[in-house]
Amino acid sequence: MTDPASLLDLLDRRLVCALQLDGRAEPGRIAGVLGVSVRTVTRRLARLRESGVLKVVLMPRAEDEAVGALLLRVRVLRGRVAAVADALAARPDVPFVDVMLGGQEVSAVVVTDRAGRDRLLYHQLPGTDAVTETTVHAVLHLFADAGQWQAGLLTPDEVAALTPTRPTPTPPHRIELDPLDHALLTELGEDARRSQAALAAAVGAPESTVRRRLHRLDAAGLLRTHATIDPRLLGLAVDANLWLALPPGRLAEAGRLLAGHPQVHGVLATSGPHNLMATVFCPDYAALFRFTTEVLGPLGADRVETAIVGRAVKRAGVRLNRPATF
Incomplete structure (x- = not known):
C-alpha cells in the first residue's frame, strides 16, 4: 500500500504551508520567500489543485x-x-x-x-x-479554528514574510454587502485563488472595481482562507x-x-x-x-x-x- 504522505515531497508541503498563511498569495511572492522559481511554484500548485489534492476556499466567519x-x-x-x-x-x-x-x-x-x-x-x-x-x-x-492552524514546515522568517499585513478588521456587520460583494464572495468560496481578472469576468465588473471591492472585503475580515488538504499528505x-x-x-x-x-x-x-x-x-x-x-x-x-x-x-x-x- 502506498504511504499517502509519500505523494507530496517537502517542497509540495511547504507550498501548502505558504497557502495556509495566505491562500491568495501570488506565485512570485511565494517563490521569492521559499527560494525557488516562479515557474516551479506555478507548476506545483497547478498540479496539486487540478488533481483535487488541495483546494483553497474562504474560511467561514x-x-x-x-x-x-x-x-x-x-x-x-x-x-x-x-x-x-x-x-x-x-x-x-x-x-x-x-x-x-x-x-x-x-x-x-x-x-x-x-x-x-x-x-x-x-x-x-x-x-x-x-x-x-x-x-x-x-x-x-x-x-x-482550522483557519489558524499551520503545518509548521516554514521557518519563522518565512512565516513572517508570507503572513499578509492587514488593517484591523472592520466588524462585518458594520459594512453593507451589495449584490456585487455577494457575487465575489460566492466565487471565492468555490476557489479563493481566482485572479482579479477571472473574478471580473465571472461577475461582469471592471477589474479595477473588483480590486477595490476585494480590498474592502479583506479589510472587513471576510477574505480569510483555508487550504484544505488531507493531513496525511503532510505527514x-x-x-x-x-x-x-x-x-x-x-x-x-x-x-x-x-x-x-x-x-x-x-x-x-x-x-x-x-x-x-x-x-x-x-x-x-x-x-x-x-x-x-x-x-x-x-x-x-x-x-x-x-x-x-x-x-x-x-x-x-x-x-x-x-x-x-x-
Whole structure:
C-alpha cells in the first residue's frame, strides 16, 4: 500500500504551508520567500489543485458563526455510516464531517438557524433508522479554528514574510454587502485563488472595481482562507478529537494554551459533560500519547476522552478526496 504522505515531497508541503498563511498569495511572492522559481511554484500548485489534492476556499466567519453551532456525535448501525456521513456532508450548513475510527460514529459541525437545527435534530435524524443515538453539544466559545492552524514546515522568517499585513478588521456587520460583494464572495468560496481578472469576468465588473471591492472585503475580515488538504499528505497520520472535562476555573486558561499549540487545529468550549473540545494532528500514535501526557496532563482535566478520526469527509465546507497519485 502506498504511504499517502509519500505523494507530496517537502517542497509540495511547504507550498501548502505558504497557502495556509495566505491562500491568495501570488506565485512570485511565494517563490521569492521559499527560494525557488516562479515557474516551479506555478507548476506545483497547478498540479496539486487540478488533481483535487488541495483546494483553497474562504474560511467561514468563525467568530460570527461558531458560538451557538452544534457538535454532533451520531452513532450509526454498522454498514450504514457512509450513507449517514454523505447525507450530512451534502448539507450546506454542515462544514465539517468525520467518520470516527471503528466505523460506527459520525462527528459533524452544524451551523444553522433554529428552524434548521430543529428539523435536523427532531425530525431528520430520529427518522433515519440507521441512527441509533445522537449526542449534541453547543459551542459556547471559540478559542481557535482550522483557519489558524499551520503545518509548521516554514521557518519563522518565512512565516513572517508570507503572513499578509492587514488593517484591523472592520466588524462585518458594520459594512453593507451589495449584490456585487455577494457575487465575489460566492466565487471565492468555490476557489479563493481566482485572479482579479477571472473574478471580473465571472461577475461582469471592471477589474479595477473588483480590486477595490476585494480590498474592502479583506479589510472587513471576510477574505480569510483555508487550504484544505488531507493531513496525511503532510505527514500527519493521526487526527483526533479530544474531549476534556475541566474545572470551570481552569477552562479559559486551558483553551488559550491549547489554541497556541502547533498540533492543535481547533479548540472550543462546549456544553455537556465535557466542557472543552480540541482537535489535534499527530504524526503517529506515539506522538498522540506524548501530547496526551505532556500537554493535556498539566491542564488538570478531571477526565479526557480521545476519539480518533478514521476518515475526514468534509473540512471547511469542502468534500475531501481520498489521496491519489498525480
